[in-house]
Amino acid sequence: MKVDNIYVPEVFFxxxxxxxxxxxxxxxxxxxxxxxxxxxxxxxxxDRDRIIYQVSSFLPVVENTPGGLFMGITLLYPGKVGQEFFxxxxxxHTNSNRAEFYWGVEGEGxxxxxxxxxNVWAERMxxxxxxxxxxxxxHRVANIGYQKLVFSACWPSDAGHDYATIAAEGxxxxxxxxxGVPTLL
Ligand SMILES: O=P(O)(O)OC[C@H]1O[C@](O)(CO)[C@@H](O)[C@@H]1O
Ligand SMILES: [Fe+2]
Numbered sequence: 386m387k388v389d390n391i392y393v394p395e396v397f398f399x400x401x402x403x404x405x406x407x408x409x410x411x412x413x414x415x416x417x418x419x420x421x422x423x424x425x426x427x428x429x430x431x432d433r434d435r436i437i438y439q440v441s442s443f444l445p446v447v448e449n450t451p452g453g454l455f456m457g458i459t460l461l462y463p464g465k466v467g468q469e470f471f472x473x474x475x476x477x478h479t480n481s482n483r484a485e486f487y488w489g490v491e492g493e494g495x496x497x498x499x500x501x502x503x504n505v506w507a508e509r510m511x512x513x514x515x516x517x518x519x520x521x522x523x524h525r526v527a528n529i530g531y532q533k534l535v536f537s538a539c540w541p542s543d544a545g546h547d548y549a550t551i552a553a554e555g556x557x558x559x560x561x562x563x564x565g566v567p568t569l570l
Contacts, residue, residue: 396443401490401535403441403458410441415466418474420552423559424467437462437471446542453542461494461526461534468561472497475525475556479545482520486539489514493530495560495567499523505558507569510536523551527560529567 396405416433438461446453464471475497478485487496487510494510501521508516510526518524528534558569 396445398458401458401460403443403456405443407444408441409444410439412439413437413474421472421474421555422466422469423561424469427467431466435464437464438473444542448542449545450542455540455542455544457538457540458490459526459536459538461492461528461536463492463528463531463533465562468563470495470527470529470560470562470567472527472560473525474548475523475551477523477547477550478520478540479547480541480543481547483541483544484520485518485524485541485544487516487518487524487526488537490535490537492528492532492534494534494536495527495529497525497527497556497558497560497569499556499558503554503557505556505569507560510534523556525551525556527567529560529562 396403415431415435415437418437422428438459440457440459442455442457444455462471489510489512491512496508496510496516499505526536561568561570
């Protein structure tokens with residue numbers, strides 16, 4: 386919006402969510418994460434309609450535009466499937482060398498990373514933590530706390546999401562609650 390040559394932004398943060406022009410909201414239910422968690426029996430006993438995470442994304446340019454940026458905020462609820470913490474689906478980028486920033490806003494989490502050689506490592510997420518995810522590194526986030534986890538992301542508009550590789554091969558390690566300690570197994 387423009388008033389006498391002074392512009393007002395078209396997108397706002399409200400309650401850790403984005404609102405305004407070019408904002409797309411999506412919800413992932415437990416049923417959308419079929420095959421992601423290790424404990425299949427525990428998964429089958431849970432409500433597939435339970436909301437696991439919600440994302441609002443600001444897409445100011447058309448997907449695949451070279452040189453543009455996207456930005457998103459994700460709210461990941463606390464919980465576990467068996468001993469495994471609720472987490473995002475996780476992905477490589479289709480344009481595999483594209484990097485991304487994640488940063489912690491609220492709650493306690495773990496950013497789980499895996500390179501193309503299937504080496505897995507993790508970084509702790511907390512309010513103010515900043516994470517650089519290099520290209521060719523798959524990324525997913527687990528909520529390791531009892532409160533909601535909110536984190537934000539900024540990625541190139543020509544990165545794309547390759548979910549298929551993770552759906553087919555998974556991550557080489559899982560983040561489990563071992564006697565109260567988040568542990569990569
Ligand atoms: O895309 P996933 O693996 O479901 O994870 C959700 C988060 O990752 C992003 O895809 C960005 O990498 C955002 O939409 C959101 O922050
Ligand atoms: Fe990404």
